[in-house]
Amino acid sequence: DIQMTQSPSSLSASVGDRVTITCRASQFVNMYLNWFQQKPGKAPNLLMFGISSLLSGVPSRFSGSSSGTNFTLTISSLQPEDSATYYCQQSYSTPGTFGQGTKVEIK
Amino acid sequence: EVQLVQSGTEVKKPGESLKISCKASGYDFSTHWIGWVRQLPGKGLEWMGIIYPGDSETRYSPSFHGQVTMSVDKSIATAYLQWRSLKASDTAIYYCARHLSTSLVAPFHIWGQGTLVTVSS
Numbered sequence: 001d002i003q004m005t006q007s008p009s010s011l012s013a014s015v016g017d018r019v020t021i022t023c024r025a026s027q028f029v030n031m032y033l034n035w036f037q038q039k040p041g042k043a044p045n046l047l048m049f050g051i052s053s054l055l056s057g058v059p060s061r062f063s064g065s066s067s068g069t070n071f072t073l074t075i076s077s078l079q080p081e082d083s084a085t086y087y088c089q090q091s092y093s094t095p096g097t098f099g100q101g102t103k104v105e106i107k
Numbered sequence: 108e109v110q111l112v113q114s115g116t117e118v119k120k121p122g123e124s125l126k127i128s129c130k131a132s133g134y135d136f137s138t139h140w141i142g143w144v145r146q147l148p149g150k151g152l153e154w155m156g157i158i159y160p161g162d163s164e165t166r167y168s169p170s171f172h173g174q175v176t177m178s179v180d181k182s183i184a185t186a187y188l189q190w191r192s193l194k195a196s197d198t199a200i201y202y203c204a205r206h207l208s209t210s211l212v213a214p215f216h217i218w219g220q221g222t223l224v225t226v227s228s
Contacts, residue, residue, distance in 0.1 A: 001168075001169065032212050032214075034214035034215075036152070036215075038152075043202055043204075043218035043219065043220060043221055044144075044152060044202070044204075044215075044218060045218070046207065046214055046215060046216050049207060049213075049214045055216075085151075087151065087152055089152075089154070089214065089215075091212045091213065091214050092212060094154075094156075094157065094166040094168070094211075095154045095156070095166075095167075095168035095169070095170070096142075096154045096157075097154060098151060098152040098153065098154060099151075100151050101151040101152070
């Protein structure tokens, strides 16, 4: 299985801050790296796929990038509604492993 | 509107069997992989497996292979996740989710609302 190591496990930031979440894959995953947002009591929501392709309706303050097997989700200006847990996931090979999650809180 | 609607909350005893469902609507059920994701209480997401409704091809995570069975009924556009003998450690929310496209490597895009399964004596 491909292991996805996500960091940090949690962070607290102020509205307007730039927030970065990283995800490292244990093996090559090509461009098949996805990011999900999950709010308490809700199903996950796909934010981004293929490293950096935003789903329709996702604010442009969210962006994704990569360097080798290291991937980054950036929120350029944190908003109150961004309070959630974020998961990376590789869909390059089965099982399509998720990272452990990063809980983002607003100070 | 593309939608997945899951069956309701289940409370079971250890050793009992269970089959939960995920009814699809708004698209051609046969053409998109559907998967199952487990979320233990207060924990992260775990990829359990996927099934292709067109021919019932399955891909299981080694962690869940032999523990659960995925199936579909194309006639009613419904996917199922089944246990033969539940354990307390199966207590979790189970989500079904459909791939964004017909590709095997596409991400989960459309999600069901989740089914809470509680296993307790």
